[in-house]
Amino acid sequence: MLRLVSLKLGRLYRYVKLAVLGSLAAALVLNTHSLLASLQRNELSERRFLQLNKCPACWGTSWCRKFLNGQLRLESWGRLRLLDFLNVKNVYFARYGEPREGSRRVVLKRLGSAQELADIDTKICRRATGRGRCDLLQALHATEFASINGDVRLLTPDVVEGWSDLVHCPSQRLLDRLVRRYAETKDSGSFLLRNLKDSERMQLLITLAFNPEPLVLQSFPSDEGWPFAKYLGACGRMVAVNYVGEELWSYFNAPWEKRVDLAWQLMEIAEQLTNNDFEFALYLLDVSFDNFAVGPRDGKVIIVDAENVLVADKRLIKQNKPENWDVWYESKFDDCDKEACLSFSKEILCARATVDHNYYAICQNLLSRHATWRGTSGGLLHDPPAEIAKDGRLEALLDECANPKKRYGRFQAAKELREYLAQISNNVR
16 A cells, blocks of 8 residues: 555655646747747856866866866756756756766756855855855955864864765875875876865865765775766866766666666675775765666666765774774664655764664665655665565665664664575675
8 A cells, every 4th residue: 555655755756847847938938039949059168157266175177177168968858058057056058068078967066056056155255255246266264164274184074074975084095195186287196185276175165064975086086996977087077077867766677687687786895895905984975766877788786875874994093993993883774754754863973883874875775665755755676576576675674774673783684685686686895
């Protein structure tokens, strides 16, 4: 019965979406002249659209030549400003072309809604002048972003701790990694902050404070096997990342074998981010179906929204030995009435060497019967084949992973679930 209701809600969601699109089509017909003008322009080559005038209170300039030279063009619907109210996250799809190489699809992000970006300006002004509006570029020089100037040798934890999830509890080792791998400078490779130009240093700090997603992608790059989208570059308040594929949500009703493979990959991602040779634990604080995408060719699952990632240095935790540092931490199940709920303590994530948060987040919000999204329920592994359902092992492991009944039960359930999913999907490595 619950499954039937969830399917009906899913259909209702699609009908409402179609109705909205129908209304938009009518509006477009009435605005044919402005429509044609929008389709002919390439706004990605316009400094104003890129908000390049906001720099250095921006994400970077490494790709400005490509933008301004017209090497990127928004795909058809993305050119229509009339539809911007639907694009709350300010995410665009575009074609990027290099001479003799053809074009490929990329994703462009402003890293915030229009209101969130306006709030950045307001916060900078208030920090500098106490007022909500000001000359932004002039105000920047009266903030902490400018005080960390060329005389400062290193970016240190005491300066940036708590600025964002990425640096909620930063170690010097993490900050050196962020600076050394900063992609918005021609002279990357040095962990010395003073080697950056004033504008580059300010852009790094602004990004770290307001939306550190680009820094996560740069510091833990896909080229080295990390499960994040590939960072390409930035211009003003627009960043470009590699297009991965359709959102995980698109696979909610895929064939069972495909969903099992995706579930196995998700559990492998949880394991990799929790336990790796670098001894950095990357905890996903926002886990939902639209934060992951699947490659159309290789079927690989990739994280495409990395704004809310907390990095804990497990090596530092073992060295400093805070209270209860070696006591295994079990995340508390949160049976809330909203989508994509998670319960966690950032302070505990920063102070324990063994934490089950990523297993909990993946199981509760994506895989188990507790997962809800866009009017559906049952999770990615809903409606298993009769023999799997009769066996009962999968359901038991998912339940224990999401809402454990035994002490430390989630740790063991996550391990067995990874092995079981590999077995039934022939993914044994």
